[in-house]
Each structure stands twice: as structure tokens, then as C-alpha cells.
Amino acid sequence: MRALWVVASKELLDLFRDRRTLLLGLLMWPLLFPALILGVGGLAEQRMRTQLEKVLELPVLHGERAPNLLAFLRSRDIEPIAPPPDPEAAIREQEHDVVLAIPEDFAGLWRESRPARVELWYDASRQDAQIPVERVQKAIEAYGQQLGVLRLLARGVDPAVARPVFAVRKDLSTPEARRGMILAFLPYLLILSAFLGGAYLVIDATAGERERQSLEPLLATPASREAIMSGKIAAACLFGMLSLLLILASFKGSFALASLFSSGPFGAVDVSWLAVAKLLLILFPMVLIGTTLLTLISASVKSVKEAQTYMSVLMLLPIVPTIALLIHPVKNQLWMFAVPFLAQNQAIMNVLRGEAIGLAEWAVYLASGLALGLLLWLVAARLYHRERLAISA
């Protein structure tokens, strides 16, 4: 046990002597994340507001066939304009988000009180088009409803007859949860920095130490290989937690700053110290899993270079559950807290949305996370006992 701390403190001393690497490793993310989050968040918010409130210019094909509809649209801040020569090409080239086309039979059907069709042309694969399309569609539906009511009244029928059921929306999301939606990408960033934040330290401590030929003398001391390996893992975990603490503190600081200067969605965000503590607890198993996994890899490869080639694959791992949930959203369930990456994702979202995490969830989460860390530790320890480990080229 003493050897473990001797190794850990030496690794940290060694790292702290390497000022430039240390500063980059500790400060780059804390400086970058807030800029990223506040910048991207602010941009998204600004765009949404302009798209919702600005007068929308809507190219209309054959607007002369439906003058009343156009007048109604104008009253809804939608300004019909002359269509471009080739409307389909204009949409494909993103000159316009949406084009309204009035078919030839519109006036005839209208006069016969039969459903008259208009067409909205847009590109559904473009995020940008969503809000304008929705605005135009809602306006047209409102126009249709208004006319429908007038037609029923003209025939002496109570318009309510034609509306047997109607739904009223009641949004029960808490302000914290709405903020959570905005922060949807935060878990990935946090998980990634927990998982691979100390990667270079871990790779350097095993594969690098072997390359610099100092592992063989180290293994010739009476300290057991498990103790040496655990010392290196402990140092990397401590460093990882320190860098996460800095990242979270910088989040807290930048949200506080945002609330001073803007009334945007981040103004309402308050990352309490309790939430920071919870996030650190959630991320600890991830730090352990990342560190042991990288130790395992470093002990099995021939060089630092070879270990680093694994990094690009590892960087994708934390995004897998996010994508899986995007394609196939499921309700929060207990088993999720046992699946690495997915569990962290869910737990972090819970904290950010201000929801309580139950005792059972905590138990399942911590037990499975630490168990996986232990399993990886055991495999890494086996690899540390291989004769090939100490012998550098």
C-alpha cells in the first residue's frame, strides 16, 4: 500500500514538473468548454428568436389564385413575394426555406366549398427549414379554420359541432428541465473529458515509461507490480478528478457570468455546489474506467504510438449511447444505470434537469461502474505480469 502512494506521488511530481503539458491538460478544457457552450447556446437562441419573430418572406407560386389567403398571411407577419424562376432549385440551393404553391384548381374547389389543396415545398433534411415551414403551415391551418367556421355559420350550423374533441397543451416541464434540453450536449463533453482527460498521463506512465527504459529498473524493486500499476492509476485518477473539478467550476463561473449580461436561457442556470459534487461522484467511475482501460491498452501494446492509435476509437465510445437514444428514445429505466456511458449520460442529465436520482439508481450506478473498473484493473494487472512488459525493444 505504501508503494502505491510512493508511485502515485512520484507520477504526480513528474507530471507537475512538466509545466506546459500540465497547463494545457488542466486549463485547456476549462477555458474551451464555457466558450463553446455559451457561444453555441447564444447562437442557437439568437437564430431561433429571429426565425420566430422576423417577417418571413414567402415565395408564392401563382399567388393571384388565392388573394385572400395571401392577405391573411400578411396579417401573420408572412410576406408573400414573387417566386424565383426555378423554385425547386432555389430550395435545393438554400436560397429559400419554403415555397407556397397554389394549384390551378384552387379557386374552383374553393367556390364549390370542397377542400382546396395548397402545397408547401421544402427540404425536410434541413434543420433551418423547420421553423419557417411550421409557421406557414400553422397560418394556413388557422385561415382554413376561420373560413370553416364562417361557412358553418352561413349554413346555420353551430361551428362547435365540427369540433368534437380538441386538445389544449399544458407544458409541465420545469424550468430546470427546459434548461436541460439546451444543455443536451453537456453530458457528452463531461463524459469524454472524464473518460480520456488523463489519457496522455496514463499512456506515458506505462507505455512511455517502457519506451524511456525506466520500467525495467522499477520492476526490479521489491514493490509488487500491482502496487506499481495501481499507483500509476491512482495518480491518473487524481489528476482526472482535479481537471474535472476545474471544468465544472468554470461551468459554474461562466453561467453566473452569463446571468449578469444576458436574459437568455443560461441566465436562469444555476449550477449549485451540490450539483457539482454530484457530477463529480457520477464521473468518478468513468475516470476509473478510462484510466484502467488505457492502462490495459498501454500494457499490451509495443509503443506509445500504438497506444495512441486507439484514442480515435475510444473518443467515439461516449457518443454511442447518445446516438442510440436519439434514434430509439426510451424512458429512464434502472438497467440503464448499469450500462457504461449510457448510465453517465442519464445520471448527468438527471442532475442538470434538477431531478432526484433514487437510492436504487445510485447503488446500481456506482456498483456497476466500480465493478467494471475493477474488472479492467484485474485484466491490466495480468498484462503487467507478462514478461514482455518490461523489456523494451
Added chain:
Amino acid sequence: MIEASGLVKTFRTRGGVIRAVDGVSFRAEAGRITGLLGPNGAGKTTTLRMLYTLMAPEAGEIRVDGLDPQREPERVRARLGVLPDARGIYKRLTARENIAYFGRLHGMEEEAIARRTALLSEQLGMSDFIDRIGEGYSQGQRTKTAIARALIHDPPNVILDEPTNGLDVMTTRALRDFLRQLREEGRCVIFSTHIMQEVALLCDHIVIIARGRVVAQGSPEELKERAGTPNLEDAFVRLIGSEEGLIA
């Protein structure tokens, strides 16, 4: 005292199985310097690695002061001071910190570490660089640091793999004196080399290894007698069968 009997170690390579060490036996007494002489690739480093528990022999037995490295590797390593082929020292730590790190891993108290460091620094002539960061050390300074680090716990047995490799004449001479001093202190010293002059100058007992086997061993006089030559270097060449890979 270190005893090896019938050590065998093979390596699997693409070209097939190589018997790197093939039945090596010898006995290194306390208070004597035992030299393993052989050309590069003869199996010296592999033999030493088995002695300091980095590798397990496939056959044969080792005893270090009567202890079996297979069964009590940690106790064996505690009784060994090892200068491996790999000399890597930590570049961002000073020589003193490098040495203290190993002292702590040997379970030593800080006070004892400081005392031994002062002694070794004086014996090896390290005072001009001991508190400097390892970055930019000369080969000699690195070797001295590595030796001090290996001997910090005052081990009764010392194993050195090619200790004079890459050193200049002055440092080599100082190092030879240091090895003699270790012998005077009653330690069992084993070192490997491919330099004939070195064993001739230092060793009480010489083990000549070629192609993984011990081709001859004994005191310098015994070897000269066996080969029937008055000169030790001629004796080596005759016993090994060629001059390849050796340095006069």
C-alpha cells in the same frame, strides 16, 4: 551469494524458437566479483534478467542467499541491487529524487535514504549534478544515477548489466574502483560484459558464455591453464572459439 543451475530460456520469434539461455550454471560468492563474459547476443542479459526475477526460467533453479525467486520474488528483489540493461532515469526529477524514489519503493525511511544518498554520491562522485534535473545528463551521469539508485538499499548482492557501456575512460576507471570497493564491503557482485580487459582486470571468477551456454568458468589462472595460453585474452578467444562480438 547467487547460485544458478541449468537455466533455460527460449524465445519464440518469427524465425522459430531461439534458445537464448541453454543450461547456464554458475555460482557467485559473496566478497567476490563474478564476470559474465560473452559476445553480444550470447544470453548474458537474459540470464541476469532471470536472476532479478524479471523473467522466469523454463528449467533450472536460482537461489539468492538461499531464497527461490520463483516463490519469493519480492524478498529476493529486496536483497538485490540491479543495474539493468535499460538505464532509464526520470528526466524531470533530480538525481537525488530519482534515488529517493527507489529508496521509498524499497521501504526505506527518509533519514536512511538521505544518509545512503550522501555516501553513494561521494563514492560515485555525483556532487556536481545530484540536485540538477535529469534532462541533459551525460551518459556517465545517467549511469552513476542508475547505480546509486540500484544500491540505495545497501543490498548484499549487486547485479550490473554491462556497467561500463558507453562511458569514457575516466568514468570507467572510477567505476572499476567502485566495483572493487563493493567487493571489499563483502558484497556478491555479478556483472556482464563483452569487454575482455574488464573481466581480466576485475574478476575473481569468470563465466564465459557463448550461444546461451557456459563454455568455461573459473578463476583467471584456471582459465589460462585450461586454454594453455599465458595470456587471458588468448584464452578467451580460444575457449569461445572466435573473436566475433568481443572487444579487447
